Amino acid sequence: MGDISINSHFNPFRMSLKERRPVQLFVELRNTGQTAKKVTFLLSAGRQLALDKSGIVANAMKKIESFKPGQELAWYFDVYPKQMTQPGEQEIMIRVTEHFNDWSYVANESTKRIPLTVKD
Numbered sequence: 001m002g003d004i005s006i007n008s009h010f011n012p013f014r015m016s017l018k019e020r021r022p023v024q025l026f027v028e029l030r031n032t033g034q035t036a037k038k039v040t041f042l043l044s045a046g047r048q049l050a051l052d053k054s055g056i057v058a059n060a061m062k063k064i065e066s067f068k069p070g071q072e073l074a075w076y077f078d079v080y081p082k083q084m085t086q087p088g089e090q091e092i093m094i095r096v097t098e099h100f101n102d103w104s105y106v107a108n109e110s111t112k113r114i115p116l117t118v119k120d
Helices: none
Strands: 004-011 014-016 023-031 037-044 059-067 072-081 088-099 106-119
Touching: 004 088, 004 106, 023 037, 023 088, 059 072
Parallel strands: 014 106
Antiparallel strands: 004 023, 023 072, 037 059, 037 088, 088 106
């Protein structure tokens, strides 16, 4: 297990296809380790959801050069339904990769899958 903790929540908790409005995803990373980390953050909305209104953008990536011990970083993402989005549970994936010295070397990787309930 890595030294990066991942917390997240949706507002509102469910997506309504009838309203076609986005839900807001809050993601917070915290470095619980004793040393600074070089980190890559990747958010993947999958095939049924998008991170923009047009439905084209499905991924967001952030590179953090120096993530200090005890530091917290937080982002908000708007998650939109695509035209083909089906009711049910859709999964959003967060992957946090800790690098060793260079962006090419992976020291540790954490993945969190977040289910989003989509209703008619």
